[in-house]
Amino acid sequence: MLNFSFANPTKIHFGEQQIALIKSEIPTDAKVLVTYGGGSIKKNGIYEQVSNALSEHTWFEFAGIEPNPSYQTCMKAVALVKEKQIDYILAVGGGSVIDGSKFIAAAANYEGEPWDILAKGGEIKSAISLGVVLTLPATGSESNTFSVVSNLDSHDKLPFASPFVQPQFAVLDPAVTYSLPKRQVANGIVDAFVHTMEQYLTYDVDAKLQDRFAEGILMTLLEEGPKAFSEPDNYKVRANIMWSATMALNGLIGAGVPQDWSTHMLGHEMTAVYGLDHAQTLAIVLPRMMAEQKETKRGKILQYAQRVLGLDISDEDAAIEQAIAATEAFFHSVNMPTRLSDYNLGEEVADKIVKQLERHGMTALGEREQVTLEKSRAVLLASV
Amino acid sequence: MLNFSFANPTKIHFGEQQIALIKSEIPTDAKVLVTYGGGSIKKNGIYEQVSNALSEHTWFEFAGIEPNPSYQTCMKAVALVKEKQIDYILAVGGGSVIDGSKFIAAAANYEGEPWDILAKGGEIKSAISLGVVLTLPATGSESNTFSVVSNLDSHDKLPFASPFVQPQFAVLDPAVTYSLPKRQVANGIVDAFVHTMEQYLTYDVDAKLQDRFAEGILMTLLEEGPKAFSEPDNYKVRANIMWSATMALNGLIGAGVPQDWSTHMLGHEMTAVYGLDHAQTLAIVLPRMMAEQKETKRGKILQYAQRVLGLDISDEDAAIEQAIAATEAFFHSVNMPTRLSDYNLGEEVADKIVKQLERHGMTALGEREQVTLEKSRAVLLASV
The missing domain is CATH 3.40.50.1970 (Rossmann fold)
Incomplete structure (x- = not known):
């Protein structure tokens, strides 16, 4: 820790x-x-x-x-x-x-x-x-x-x-929150989920309680998120989502651990340039960022696969692919698209966003500062 | 919630x-x-x-x-x-x-x-x-x-x-904390564990995140507690225990859920009368209180058995017995006795403590106020 x-x-x-x-x-x-x-x-x-x-x-x-x-x-x-x-x-x-x-x-x-x-x-x-x-x-x-x-x-x-x-x-x-438009409900769930992932899916510093708390938030959002659509007037579901979103970014789960935030930095630029909702950008970037960083985040992705998603991790490479796919599937389960093409955007995004990142000095993102502009470009190209 | x-x-x-x-x-x-x-x-x-x-x-x-x-x-x-x-x-x-x-x-x-x-x-x-x-x-x-x-x-x-x-x-x-006497290390681990149980092992109000956080503390203490004795100079172990103990009673996991505290009330009286360490009394009372309250706490004990202890709960009654036994075994694993007789005390304790509880108006303890003086007596007699 x-x-x-x-x-x-x-x-x-x-x-x-x-x-x-x-x-x-x-x-x-x-x-x-x-x-x-x-x-x-x-x-x-x-x-x-x-x-x-x-x-x-x-x-x-x-x-x-x-x-x-x-x-x-x-x-x-x-x-x-x-x-x-x-x-x-x-x-x-x-x-x-x-x-x-x-x-x-x-x-x-x-x-x-x-x-x-x-x-x-x-x-x-x-x-x-x-x-x-x-x-x-x-x-x-x-x-x-x-x-x-x-x-x-x-x-x-x-x-x-x-x-x-x-x-x-x-x-x-x-x-x-009963009366929120579905798009805003989805935005909130995805935002809270990705906040948690930015503080959890890094490298291990043996902060066992912070990991457990982050996993608790992720599991609660996975369980309750889709119910906000299938049971929109269920108070218990709304309460669990609301408390999870607050706990996801009140400083607690990030205390004593490394933090990533590379997905957010790309996302902020995409919102600034293309006007996408904040959470829409996160859902596009995160799965590809996980794939791009799968070696440096290997241990934690496997822990996420096993503890949060309940996957068999005996074949580690397969488990990592499954974990990334399950994350994207969760976004779909709350009606959140995960591709640039869902917004009629294409490869042109890569150059534009990389220029923005460069202008803001964001040339080495993530918990290890290993997400270079080239890697950011690759993430965006893979997100079409 | x-x-x-x-x-x-x-x-x-x-x-x-x-x-x-x-x-x-x-x-x-x-x-x-x-x-x-x-x-x-x-x-x-x-x-x-x-x-x-x-x-x-x-x-x-x-x-x-x-x-x-x-x-x-x-x-x-x-x-x-x-x-x-x-x-x-x-x-x-x-x-x-x-x-x-x-x-x-x-x-x-x-x-x-x-x-x-x-x-x-x-x-x-x-x-x-x-x-x-x-x-x-x-x-x-x-x-x-x-x-x-x-x-x-x-x-x-x-x-x-x-x-x-x-x-x-x-x-x-x-x-x-490296230089703490072993008895104090054990006291701290057991105290934090029982604080968590008093706020977790009650009845379900669908507070999913509070449950997950409590389970996170319990799992961390189960995993790290014995290592404080086998690896006393391991900083990571000491850090995880220290943070768990703080989070166990800073108000967070108890927010929005029913709370028990019956084990503590009996324990306080036992310390006042017999001078036992606070945690020593908790380790004696909790397993018997779980057994006495196993029907009213049934759902949560099974959840604890499955999620925290990893037990198969297909035979529910067997799982409850195993969960209580595993809790007592955990106390033993951190060198904490769990019987009155370990302190040369016997059945005489029951009358004495019940009189104290009566004097302090504690005639209906626990999250459902169902732990009567008779039930407290039964818990103490079973603890010899």
């Missing part, structure tokens, strides 16, 4: 009717900005629940944070934060709304040009307090320090992280 | 040489009281590491917090806290030192008679800040809100909990 430091101070309120608790989580004298996305929360009752919970607070709202939240949109919210002297942001949405709200929270207090937070690693010294009502289990952003924001002008999609933007609390009510 | 609220703000610093980090975790202007136990930290280098880390702080020390920390000893420390105007307590030790320090931290700020915190559930409104250097992986006290303190005069061993006494940080250096 590698040395690590870990803390996760976000208070989780999990279960039905927990949205009412935000009343006591946000100081009564705080001026609150409720941030959200395209307005679906006004159709499914969440907006009403939030309004009721904030009936004794002074609050404003900012709608329109888009999927892959843009710097341009976020900066409009920053102006509103300053105008209204907001001191608490309540993000109501999925990973995009939360990530955007994290950037808003940091940018509002940032001295200098806020784009530097993303482009130059500008130091964040404080942020507006942030709380979350999660509507789409997927990214884990509700209880971590990470955020990814896109620049519409420059086609950049860049991450930042700061303990100052970690949400103080997050409400997770599985019942609010 | 049941509704739950969960947060764990304790910052963990895990790994070799991490004790030096306490320098930056404790405010420079704080007056620190270092609390510890019998002085073993002066022989194994931990005291020196702590001294070096605190070289720029003003600090005092309080030695002599005993196993099953006593109210009487803790109150001497409270007097020192007040005299020296201490504003940070650094507990250096195992569960007893940490539990005692939690009580000291709360009692120092308590208006009224501090014993009421334990005896009458007196409300804790604040506490002295607390940090931890863990020397014995076992109780999980380094990152939770719980504490158990004993009264030497009245033979009471009583728990309390408060978010104010949750440690702000905890340093976990597996290397400091």
Whole structure:
């Protein structure tokens, strides 16, 4: 096990009717900005629940944070934060709304040009307090320090992280996910699955508990994911998926182990250039990245094959092929395509994405920094 | 899954040489009281590491917090806290030192008679800040809100909990556990194992991830526990045990599931009356409690048998017997006795402990409140 430091101070309120608790989580004298996305929360009752919970607070709202939240949109919210002297942001949405709200929270207090937070690693010294009502289990952003924001002008999609933007609390009510479009349900399941794989499928450092926890998340998603489609109103299924997605990227399973993230780096560039959903890119890249890295990840892929998928690994090479095929089949089982051609894209993607990776200095990705630009190109060509 | 609220703000610093980090975790202007136990930290280098880390702080020390920390000893420390105007307590030790320090931290700020915190559930409104250097992986006290303190005069061993006494940080250096006496190593492994079982072996609420995480801890302890004796200087083994013990009782695996704790309640009384080590009592009670509760816990015992122990469960009754036997065999594998007679105790224990349980109102224990005094008596009689 590698040395690590870990803390996760976000208070989780999990279960039905927990949205009412935000009343006591946000100081009564705080001026609150409720941030959200395209307005679906006004159709499914969440907006009403939030309004009721904030009936004794002074609050404003900012709608329109888009999927892959843009710097341009976020900066409009920053102006509103300053105008209204907001001191608490309540993000109501999925990973995009939360990530955007994290950037808003940091940018509002940032001295200098806020784009530097993303482009130059500008130091964040404080942020507006942030709380979350999660509507789409997927990214884990509700209880971590990470955020990814896109620049519409420059086609950049860049991450930042700061303990100052970690949400103080997050409400997770599985019942609010019944009304999600199927595409978003699939996105969430695949995103959580690949987050786990990025932290698990590396090389062995004898971190037995982290491995077991990661395998627990993967097995739960494998078991419950397809049921979210066959039994869409099953609360238990929605609850297990929601808690798995949070645990997949709250820092716990990544503490003390090497991490990969090469699939995500390729995926971010594909979203920036082609506008594919984040999880759609992950489902395309991961199977091919596993194949490309099958020797360096050999031990862990076999462990995954045996413990998570229940495969016979006596023929190791066959087991590795089967494990990769089963992973792709799982994505299909939650209605997620896994090929560039499913989106009418072809070999041209390889050159374009490799240029983006080069421009962002991502010439040696993965836990061993062995995923060169040539290997990234090979992964993309194999993904057509 | 049941509704739950969960947060764990304790910052963990895990790994070799991490004790030096306490320098930056404790405010420079704080007056620190270092609390510890019998002085073993002066022989194994931990005291020196702590001294070096605190070289720029003003600090005092309080030695002599005993196993099953006593109210009487803790109150001497409270007097020192007040005299020296201490504003940070650094507990250096195992569960007893940490539990005692939690009580000291709360009692120092308590208006009224501090014993009421334990005896009458007196409300804790604040506490002295607390940090931890863990020397014995076992109780999980380094990152939770719980504490158990004993009264030497009245033979009471009583728990309390408060978010104010949750440690702000905890340093976990597996290397400091090489020098532990074998008896303490065994105590820690058994304690962590039974903590997990109390939160796992109940009835099914379809909390699939919590089950998988609990099973991960149990499997890790089963695999690594005996190696702590056969390979005592193996850092990886010590690290896996240390992290498992923390995760076993930091609130995570118990969030959203029913919890038992009947084995602990009987065990606390046995320690209070007979002075057995905490884990010694758990190893005696758990196998018999499993047998007594085998119908109400049937589904989960079978799940444990299959997933954790790898048993064939086609003959369910046989599998349950085998699972109980395997649990007892695991305790033996870490040199832990499992019978009252191993401590020259006999049937007289039953009456005595049942009287204690009655006195403390513990007449209906366990996740279904079905462990009556008669059933507790039967468990104890079967444990001779």
